[in-house]
Amino acid sequence: MTREPVLKVENLQTRFKSVQRGKFVHAVDDVSIELYPGEIVGLVGESGCGKSTLGRTIVGLEKATAGRVLLDGVDLSTLSGAALRSSRRALQYVFQDPYSALNDRQTVGEAIDEALLIDGVRSQSDRNRRTRELLDQVGLAEVVKDRHTRELSGGQRQRVAIARSLAVNPRVLICDEPVSALDLSIRAQVMNLFLGLQKDLGVACLFIAHDLALVRQAASRVYVMYLGKIVEHGPSQELYDHPSHPYSQMLLASAPEVDPVAERQRKAPVMVGEVPSPTSPPSGCRFRTRCPLAIDECKQQVPPAYKLSPGHSSACVFAKDLHRGKRSALIAPPEANAA
Ligand SMILES: Nc1ncnc2c1ncn2[C@@H]1O[C@H](COP(=O)(O)OP(=O)(O)OP(=O)(O)O)[C@@H](O)[C@H]1O
Ligand SMILES: [Mg+2]
Numbered sequence: 001m002t003r004e005p006v007l008k009v010e011n012l013q014t015r016f017k018s019v020q021r022g023k024f025v026h027a028v029d030d031v032s033i034e035l036y037p038g039e040i041v042g043l044v045g046e047s048g049c050g051k052s053t054l055g056r057t058i059v060g061l062e063k064a065t066a067g068r069v070l071l072d073g074v075d076l077s078t079l080s081g082a083a084l085r086s087s088r089r090a091l092q093y094v095f096q097d098p099y100s101a102l103n104d105r106q107t108v109g110e111a112i113d114e115a116l117l118i119d120g121v122r123s124q125s126d127r128n129r130r131t132r133e134l135l136d137q138v139g140l141a142e143v144v145k146d147r148h149t150r151e152l153s154g155g156q157r158q159r160v161a162i163a164r165s166l167a168v169n170p171r172v173l174i175c176d177e178p179v180s181a182l183d184l185s186i187r188a189q190v191m192n193l194f195l196g197l198q199k200d201l202g203v204a205c206l207f208i209a210h211d212l213a214l215v216r217q218a219a220s221r222v223y224v225m226y227l228g229k230i231v232e233h234g235p236s237q238e239l240y241d242h243p244s245h246p247y248s249q250m251l252l253a254s255a256p257e258v259d260p261v262a263e264r265q266r267k268a269p270v271m272v273g274e275v276p277s278p279t280s281p282p283s284g285c286r287f288r289t290r291c292p293l294a295i296d297e298c299k300q301q302v303p304p305a306y307k308l309s310p311g312h313s314s315a316c317v318f319a320k321d322l323h324r325g326k327r328s329a330l331i332a333p334p335e336a337n338a339a
Pocket of ligand 2: 051052053176
């Protein structure tokens, strides 16, 4: 039996009008990704690479300028009315900031009740039962039901926000850095909650993060995004063991070591320069302006995604060499050093 993806994103493009007249911000450009039922997939990249725009476009908070989003094989752009609303509910977005996601004036019970009403649960006793169930699922005691959301800690608020998302029985959660605003001490707890939900409810989760260590622990597969494009994707372990795009290699090497001693002794170069403006992205390979391996060819054409091993591909002309360890972006070639 072949598994079908629950979410399929095909050649998605999201452009915004730029403040510079007649120009566009190329925030997401020709991105294709897939999510299978019950899978946690990481989406990583530096700030400004288009991760949130991709997530927001998938759930319909931004309008795609090209490409398609398919839920269970159905192109959302072909739906309207009740069918579209129902598909939209199946795609839920969990925001980074648990403070902005909830209405301060509501109690926890009211916040969840509202989501259940939107989902069409008519009977008050059914909604009460579901609220108890949801609070339990996100690890909150029933007593918080009568408290105002403003009285809760960050971690508790994020749990309530997750309970609200789950109230509508989603198929896919887009989790946009859902723990990065939380204290270090409670991040792990909320992360474990996500892992449990995926196991128990079979919800697929696209997990957006800067923190590669976090994604590595949680995700079975990872997409690496740079300046609007997916540059590499693959099974987590394979990608971490054999990063095969210069950007992924440098991103991994510049992630801080967990151990402070190792962090002090680290010799790996940190990422040089900044992400260029998405208003006028470099021609050809978008990473070439920061890549120690770039050659003339990289200017001329957008590199295709080279398949390296099952489910692992990288869009770099040197992908195969990088994968085999014959080349590395961390050891610059002599000509690059001389420049
Ligand atoms: N509504 C908008 N109008 C114009 N430009 C936008 C808009 N939203 C995002 N952008 C631009 O699109 C690019 C991608 O932004 P996005 O927020 O998707 O990046 P990100 O990868 O989520 O970054 P971060 O890690 O900082 O959250 C940025 O250059 C941003 O300034
Ligand atoms: Mg973002």
